[in-house]
Amino acid sequence: MFATPTLDKLHALKLPALAQAWTEQQQNAELAALSFDERLGLLVDAEWLARENKRLARALQEAKLKLPHACLEAIDYPARRELDKAVIRQLATCRWIDEHQQVLVTGATGTGKSFIACALANQACRRGYRAYYRRASRLFDDLRLARADGTYGRLLGKLARMDVLLLDDWGLAPPQDQERRDLLEILEDRYGSRSTIVTSQLPPAQWHDHIGEPTLADAICDRLLHNAHRIVLKGPSRRKEGKLDS
Numbered sequence: 001m002f003a004t005p006t007l008d009k010l011h012a013l014k015l016p017a018l019a020q021a022w023t024e025q026q027q028n029a030e031l032a033a034l035s036f037d038e039r040l041g042l043l044v045d046a047e048w049l050a051r052e053n054k055r056l057a058r059a060l061q062e063a064k065l066k067l068p069h070a071c072l073e074a075i076d077y078p079a080r081r082e083l084d085k086a087v088i089r090q091l092a093t094c095r096w097i098d099e100h101q102q103v104l105v106t107g108a109t110g111t112g113k114s115f116i117a118c119a120l121a122n123q124a125c126r127r128g129y130r131a132y133y134r135r136a137s138r139l140f141d142d143l144r145l146a147r148a149d150g151t152y153g154r155l156l157g158k159l160a161r162m163d164v165l166l167l168d169d170w171g172l173a174p175p176q177d178q179e180r181r182d183l184l185e186i187l188e189d190r191y192g193s194r195s196t197i198v199t200s201q202l203p204p205a206q207w208h209d210h211i212g213e214p215t216l217a218d219a220i221c222d223r224l225l226h227n228a229h230r231i232v233l234k235g236p237s238r239r240k241e242g243k244l245d246s
Contacts, residue, residue: 017050070118110237129163160189
């Protein structure tokens with residue numbers, strides 16, 4: 001007799017998952033036979049899981065990952081790839097984010113750099129962090145447009161607040177002077193307080209020369225290479241092997 005008023009109150013309290021779980025309990029004789037504490041635990045678990053799923057969906061939507069379904073569990077480890085499982089297990093804890101460290105993923109085209117980077121960002125979202133993906137060329141385009149329409153400071157603020165910034169395909173073309181300055185501005189805002197993932201075909205040893213201007217190159221490399229985890233992927237292109245998803 002109390003079912004309808006109770007359900008109405010649960011919905012009014014914005015507890016829809018708990019309301020649904022409670023209804024299912026009433027219709028399941030086995031669940032109805034459980035103790036009060038056991039049934040309450042199941043109800044709380046249902047509501048918590050529903051909210052966690054919604055939070056993760058919002059986080060992944062905000063992250064705009066190139067590969068939104070990339071996850072650490074899907075990474076494979078053939079010997080020729082020379083990818084250390086221990087390193088991935090360590091990064092999976094997300095301690096590197098708490099300690100504001102960087103992750104640099106390098107290797108030839110098609111070796112799966114973007115997948116691993118997106119998987120790390122996905123893991124960060126699962127653990128409650130905010131992540132944001134951008135290809136380097138698109139990010140510099142965004143900054144040019146923001147400077148033109150007066151939202152440059154707002155965009156820099158957004159980038160500074162992200163727990164994990166994923167900068168994909170950096171180093172495909174020599175940076176322009178303003179791009180160098182923009183990159184330094186972003187890294188300066190984040191250094192010591194946030195974490196950055198960078199993927200590149202260029203090995204880090206070549207980044208200084210690639211950036212070009214010595215003073216800016218020193219500053220950028222110091223903020224990227226210091227306190228960074230490095231993943232170097234080997235082997236043939238996975239596109240040719242039809243394994244783009246890992």
